[in-house]
Amino acid sequence: MSGTTRSSAGLDTRRRQILFRAWHRGMREMDLIMGRFADAEIADLSEKDLTEFERLIEVTDRDLLGWITGEIETPSNYDTPLFQRLRAFHTHTSPIHG
Template sequence: MTGTTRNSSELDPRRRRILFRSWRRGTREMDLIMGGFADENLPGMSEAELDEFERIVEVLDIDLYKWINGEAPLPDEYDTPLMHRLISFEAHKLF
């Protein structure tokens, strides 16, 4: 996979921005993890989940990658159901 498989024209402007940011993280590994998750999950996210995902998207790649792969403990403020869905998605899809 080299980029989004979702047609962003079906998304509202907020979800389009999040999708764009998810696929343009800075490292290819995180592009694939975050972008793939966004492709599959953004359309069905509630407003609260969108708020949380936007917060997750702002985390530095190096920190987020370590949390997702279990190399570093997940901080309490990110220990949420959405983050656990992201971790499960990553583990199931990529490794």
């Protein structure tokens, strides 16, 4: 089930795949966090940011949710500018935050 509000029309294959994966993580809360961020940002992410977002998508839902809500300390190798943007986006726009 996708909650996306953004069409994938006009996106290259990589961005379409990332958008789909962001909305299909497994844990609904993470679908909303990652999917909403992807809806808002996917078209403007640099290649470096896309690579970092793909890396974050691979993190388990439980760990990533803990990092985003601050319940678990974010490992330094994941505490990147893109992760900080994701956390700030979640804190300011999502009804699901810690």
